[in-house]
Amino acid sequence: MAQTRDFLLKQLNERQKAAVSAPLGNALVVAGAGTGKTRVLVSRVLWLMLVENIEPRRILAVTFTNKAAGELKERLAALVDARSAAAIWSGTFHSICLRLLRSYANQIGLKHDFTVMGRDDQHSLVKRLTKEHGINLKDRRLTEKEVVEKISRFKGKGQRAAEICRQIHSDQKEETVATLYAAYEEECVRQDLLDYDELILKTVEMLRDHPELRELQHSRFAEILVDEFQDTSTLQYELLKLLRGPDSHLFAVGDDDQSIFSWRGAAVGNMQSFAEDLPGVERYQLSDNYRSMQNILDMANVLIEQNHERIMRKVLTTSRGQGEKVQICKFQNVSSQARFVQGEISRLCRDEGCKPHEIAVLYRNANVSLECEKALAAAGLNYQVFGGQKFFDRAEIQDAIAYLRILVNERDDSALMRIINVPSRKLGDKSVETLRLCARERSLSMLQCLGVLMQGAAERDAGAEVKRLAHKFDSFYGVYLKLRSLRDRACSLTSLVRDVLEQSGLIEHYKQLDDKNDAYKTGNIRHVNLQELVNHAERFEQENSELQAAVSLSDTAVDGAKPGSNDMLTAFLSGMTLRSSLELNQEGQVLTAEDFVNLMTIHSAKGLEFKAVFVVSFNDSILPSMYATQKLNFNLSALDEERRLAYVAITRAQDRLYLCYSERMPIYGQWQDASPSAFLREMIDPYRRKPDKDRPFVIRLPDYE
DNA sequence: ATGTTCCTTCTTTTT
DNA sequence: GAAGGAACAT
Numbered sequence: 017m018a019q020t021r022d023f024l025l026k027q028l029n030e031r032q033k034a035a036v037s038a039p040l041g042n043a044l045v046v047a048g049a050g051t052g053k054t055r056v057l058v059s060r061v062l063w064l065m066l067v068e069n070i071e072p073r074r075i076l077a078v079t080f081t082n083k084a085a086g087e088l089k090e091r092l093a094a095l096v097d098a099r100s101a102a103a104i105w106s107g108t109f110h111s112i113c114l115r116l117l118r119s120y121a122n123q124i125g126l127k128h129d130f131t132v133m134g135r136d137d138q139h140s141l142v143k144r145l146t147k148e149h150g151i152n153l154k155d156r157r158l159t160e161k162e163v164v165e166k167i168s169r170f171k172g173k174g175q176r177a178a179e180i181c182r183q184i185h186s187d188q189k190e191e192t193v194a195t196l197y198a199a200y201e202e203e204c205v206r207q208d209l210l211d212y213d214e215l216i217l218k219t220v221e222m223l224r225d226h227p228e229l230r231e232l233q234h235s236r237f238a239e240i241l242v243d244e245f246q247d248t249s250t251l252q253y254e255l256l257k258l259l260r261g262p263d264s265h266l267f268a269v270g271d272d273d274q275s276i277f278s279w280r281g282a283a284v285g286n287m288q289s290f291a292e293d294l295p296g297v298e299r300y301q302l303s304d305n306y307r308s309m310q311n312i313l314d315m316a317n318v319l320i321e322q323n324h325e326r327i328m329r330k331v332l333t334t335s336r337g338q339g340e341k342v343q344i345c346k347f348q349n350v351s352s353q354a355r356f357v358q359g360e361i362s363r364l365c366r367d368e369g370c371k372p373h374e375i376a377v378l379y380r381n382a383n384v385s386l387e388c389e390k391a392l393a394a395a396g397l398n399y400q401v402f403g404g405q406k407f408f409d410r411a412e413i414q415d416a417i418a419y420l421r422i423l424v425n426e427r428d429d430s431a432l433m434r435i436i437n438v439p440s441r442k443l444g445d446k447s448v449e450t451l452r453l454c455a456r457e458r459s460l461s462m463l464q465c466l467g468v469l470m471q472g473a474a475e476r477d478a479g480a481e482v483k484r485l486a487h488k489f490d491s492f493y494g495v496y497l498k499l500r501s502l503r504d505r506a507c508s509l510t511s512l513v514r515d516v517l518e519q520s521g522l523i524e525h526y527k528q529l530d531d532k533n534d535a536y537k538t539g540n541i542r543h544v545n546l547q548e549l550v551n552h553a554e555r556f557e558q559e560n561s562e563l564q565a566a567v568s569l570s571d572t573a574v575d576g577a578k579p580g581s582n583d584m585l586t587a588f589l590s591g592m593t594l595r596s597s598l599e600l601n602q603e604g605q606v607l608t609a610e611d612f613v614n615l616m617t618i619h620s621a622k623g624l625e626f627k628a629v630f631v632v633s634f635n636d637s638i639l640p641s642m643y644a645t646q647k648l649n650f651n652l653s654a655l656d657e658e659r660r661l662a663y664v665a666i667t668r669a670q671d672r673l674y675l676c677y678s679e680r681m682p683i684y685g686q687w688q689d690a691s692p693s694a695f696l697r698e699m700i701d702p703y704r705r706k707p708d709k710d711r712p713f714v715i716r717l718p719d720y721e
Numbered sequence: 722a723t724g725t726t727c728c729t730t731c732t733t734t735t736t
Numbered sequence: 737g738a739a740g741g742a743a744c745a746t
Contacts, residue, residue, distance in 0.1 A: 080736085108736060159731095212735090277735075277736095279733085280735065280736080380733070381732070381734075382734085383732075383733095443722085445722095446722090595736090619733095619735065620734090620735080641734085642733085643732085684730090685737035
């Protein structure tokens with residue numbers, strides 16, 4: 017025991033040791049960027065298992081992405097046996113809630129084959145409801161997106177539509193949102209659809225209202241660890257408190273300076289509440305940085321110092337040395353910026369022994385990546401893009417998913433409406449609307465109603481009206497029946513997905529579109545993307561059969577879930593909706609170990625590190641965003657968050673950091689003058705009077721222009 | 722029902 | 737400068 021103990025602590029510094037070997041109890045670890053947060057987390061899990069003798073299946077680790085959960089397990093598997101590593105409950109809030117909800121669905125009046133809906137579905141649902149209620153959003157100065165966001169905010173605070181409706185006071189805008197929220201909620205229940213926030217909210221309500229289920233979790237989870245605690249929402253925090261029993265503990269790791277998701281409901285205040293809400297919270301703070309050279313940290317420290325709402329001030333230091341100076345580079349336009357980035361990357365790889373995958377180009381908005389992509393492609397450098405539009409968000413993939421969804425959940429009207437006329441079956445809004453109303457009258461789903469209709473039309477005494485309507489849907493219903501029998505006969509997920517794509521006519525449909533739009537030139541060939549989906553299914557199936565074997569051995573206590581072939585499809589569908597943008601690049605391929613330069617948004621670079629980092633388009637109205645600058649009069653917190661975002665970008669760099677901005681950029685398709693980010697000035701100003709050699713940066717005018 | 726053309730309106734960031 | 741909507745033609 018003393019040996020394992022020493023082994024675990026050997027490679028840690030004093031502060032890390034203290035956190036890892038903390039006595040069982042509630043703990044808050046404030047860990048600055050690059051201070052070995054992941055190492056502490058992994059070591060703590062090992063500590064719990066090996067020193068405190070806690071069964072792996074009684075440990076719950078909540079991570080920010082599924083990828084992080086995977087890495088955690090991977091690192092553990094290398095140090096303990098694979099079975100133990102697999103037994104640990106780890107995943108995002110969403111995936112953990114999904115797992116709990118599927119287990120207890122029938123006990124809380126939820127169909128066990130409910131569908132998880134993504135952003136796309138939320139939008140089209142709101143759009144449809146708006147029309148149905150005869151609401152003109154423009155009149156009320158609202159957008160669809162705003163409505164979706166507001167609903168999400170309400171749910172993120174645990175507020176149901178009924179509560180919101182009660183609260184409104186004659187504000188037209190609020191009233192509209194409340195009406196739509198109520199309709200949205202109703203429709204989701206009808207169709208057994210759960211959006212992202214609903215996964216959390218339902219779980220919270222479940223644990224709150226069902227003491228027996230809550231106590232079951234209390235006895236199951238002895239230790240709960242949370243990564244990126246600063247980015248938890250009030251509701252997620254609520255969930256953690258419900259999951260924690262009187263004898264179990266919460267070990268939260270976070271950094272208030274890296275909170276960059278408040279727009280999606282994250283409440284940094286949770287870090288402060290933590291010590292007040294839970295008994296006997298011990299605090300640990302890490303500020304010894306192992307990632308970056310001191311020059312990089314100096315820039316980061318100076319920048320974050322400007323924030324108004326810091327909770328736990330820390331100054332990052334390293335013993336790695338000063339390192340290269342940070343380069344601040346000015347360009348005439350975005351294409352010369354891109355050419356510089358490309359040229360410098362080539363140079364780093366050629367002369368400095370850098371590997372492409374150790375280099376990242378980071379930006380505030382996904383659309384900025386385009387110029388860089390072009391330049392890298394022209395130079396023949398391999399790169400992969402993360403963030404921005406995800407593979408699974410593409411129209412063709414969503415169509416495919418919709419076909420699969422109606423096979424899992426026949427009440428899923430949203431999915432049905434998406435594909436009932438794709439490929440074209442001569443069904444327009446009118447026929448579909450007739451069907452929808454007909455279904456509503458009989459309180460059936462559209463698909464169920466269609467079944468009844470077809471049966472009715474086949475009878476001898478069927479009316480002409482019924483026959484005519486049924487005839488319109490003949491073609492679709494035939495396809496549906498065929499797909500359904502495929503589902504029942506399918507021997508594997510992969511073959512089912514392949515057959516559904518083929519038999520639905522989707523592949524053929526997109527092949528024709530690709531031909532027509534000369535898609536082969538742009539490289540975005542949609543029927544090929546559909547093929548890629550089949551590959552996904554195959555990988556998913558492989559991974560899951562391994563996983564199932566491992567879990568069924570070690571996690572016998574999980575609550576009577578009966579795996580079947582349909583469950584595989586259900587899991588595949590939810591998995592795709594909950595997949596993080598980091599796990600797949602934009603082509604839908606899994607992260608490769610091959611040598612690709614990484615292009616990503618700063619948000620998706622969270623938690624990662626690279627030898628060399630280029631922050632591009634570090635301009636005013638980009639970073640900080642125009643949105644945040646405009647809000648400046650009302651609150652400084654929007655600007656603070658932008659500053660944290662810049663801070664996160666800077667602290668990704670280990671050895672080299674380039675901060676690039678352009679003097680002209682295209683806005684609304686027109687070239688306009690652009691100024692450097694105010695944050696650049698904030699970092700430069702404190703060094704105004706210092707001689708060059710004492711500055712952590714150089715201002716450079718690359719000779720590319 | 723579907724395809725065309727011309728119009729407006731936007732732009733964060735993601736599980 | 738793209739994407740989605742309205743208006744019109746087929």
